[in-house]
Amino acid sequence: MTRAGTAEASSVRRLSFLLGPSILLIPVLVLYLHYDGTPHFFLHSLTGWDVALVLLLVASYYGWSWSPWDGLLPLLLALWALTPDFVYIAGPYHRDWVNVFLFHIGLDEILPSAVIVLAMVWFVLVLGYLRFRLDGRRAET
Amino acid sequence: MVDYPEGRATTAQTPEPRRRQRPPLLGLLLVAALITLTALFTDGVVTESLAKTPLVATGQPAPDFALPSTDGGKASLASLRGRPVLLVFVPSVLCHWCRDELRNVQAALPQLTMKNVAIFAISTDETVVQRSTVTSLGLAFPFLGEAPTSGEHPAGSAYGLYHSPRRADTGPVETNALVAIDAGGVVRAAQVRPEQSFDEAEILSTVAAALAPGGGSR
Numbered sequence: 001m002t003r004a005g006t007a008e009a010s011s012v013r014r015l016s017f018l019l020g021p022s023i024l025l026i027p028v029l030v031l032y033l034h035y036d037g038t039p040h041f042f043l044h045s046l047t048g049w050d051v052a053l054v055l056l057l058v059a060s061y062y063g064w065s066w067s068p069w070d071g072l073l074p075l076l077l078a079l080w081a082l083t084p085d086f087v088y089i090a091g092p093y094h095r096d097w098v099n100v101f102l103f104h105i106g107l108d109e110i111l112p113s114a115v116i117v118l119a120m121v122w123f124v125l126v127l128g129y130l131r132f133r134l135d136g137r138r139a140e141t
Numbered sequence: 142m143v144d145y146p147e148g149r150a151t152t153a154q155t156p157e158p159r160r161r162q163r164p165p166l167l168g169l170l171l172v173a174a175l176i177t178l179t180a181l182f183t184d185g186v187v188t189e190s191l192a193k194t195p196l197v198a199t200g201q202p203a204p205d206f207a208l209p210s211t212d213g214g215k216a217s218l219a220s221l222r223g224r225p226v227l228l229v230f231v232p233s234v235l236c237h238w239c240r241d242e243l244r245n246v247q248a249a250l251p252q253l254t255m256k257n258v259a260i261f262a263i264s265t266d267e268t269v270v271q272r273s274t275v276t277s278l279g280l281a282f283p284f285l286g287e288a289p290t291s292g293e294h295p296a297g298s299a300y301g302l303y304h305s306p307r308r309a310d311t312g313p314v315e316t317n318a319l320v321a322i323d324a325g326g327v328v329r330a331a332q333v334r335p336e337q338s339f340d341e342a343e344i345l346s347t348v349a350a351a352l353a354p355g356g357g358s359r
Contacts, residue, residue, distance in 0.1 A: 051178070
């Protein structure tokens with residue numbers, strides 16, 4: 001295998017570390033489908049993902065290199081953002097203070113563009129992750 | 142000292158530590174992402190707070206609305222002018238106290254029908270979900286559907302029930318409430334009870350009080 005091929009395979013493997021843990025969100029999606037709340041699922045999980053990608057890129061900006069544990073952060077923050085809905089299924093209403101769960105109630109108004117904006121931000125940030133975190137390059141003087 | 146074959150020797154020098162420069166493009170990307178997310182979150186919080194409207198007052202004309210109905214098409218309040226109307230707001234057809242209340246409305250239906258009272262149940266569920274509940278609970282009155290989406294909950298907002306002013310911590314769905322409207326289209330009663338259902342007697346007394354001459358209490 002050429003060096004370029006090796007590097008590409010390494011990037012794919014590293015990207016799989018990022019995306020892999022979020023497979024655990026699939027049963028959560030099934031739960032939301034049951035309650036007819038699919039837009040809510042994508043709204044809050046994308047919020048968690050976007051915030052996680054920002055944090056990972058900030059880590060890269062300050063020199064922290066890629067880690068196989070990168071993928072845990074999007075999963076954990078997605079679950080954090082979804083938490084008020086898990087509580088709601090059990091009975092208690094949302095409260096205003098649940099905005100600490102990554103603006104859960106603010107975004108629950110489901111702004112017409114919210115999911116689209118979050119998806120676009122996610123796409124750009126994943127490209128940024130590929131560019132700045134996976135290849136491990138840093139400008140050096 | 143390092144010996145070279147030609148005999149020249151040099152002093153080994155400690156290489157200077159390399160200074161790492163933060164990629165400017167990454168910095169720009171992060172700033173853009175933070176601005177976008179901050180704008181979205183701020184918009185959400187502001188929109189959510191603007192969705193809180195005052196509870197409809199007794200004696201005021203009942204705000205009209207037209208919403209998708211489980212009976213098919215859209216149903217409007219204006220189409221019922223000339224008949225007393227009972228609006229039954231519930232957060233969702235899925236909450237257990239909401240289903241209890243719907244059963245109580247169904248139980249009170251014969252007496253309400255005798256008084257020629259029309260009933261609309263309203264929630265922020267999809268029509269298909271409401272139809273499933275109508276079937277499973279055997280409801281004989283229509284459900285109207287709104288959405289927890291900005292600008293798509295006209296009835297809940299108009300009646301001040303999308304966010305109840307009675308409780309500062311009500312979530313982003315309709316609050317349990319009964320609104321009784323007389324045949325002239327005037328609100329005669331508005332009873333709000335978050336997270337609790339109205340029993341059959343309370344439903345009948347709300348409607349009766351609203352239909353009494355000069356009646357209406359809040």
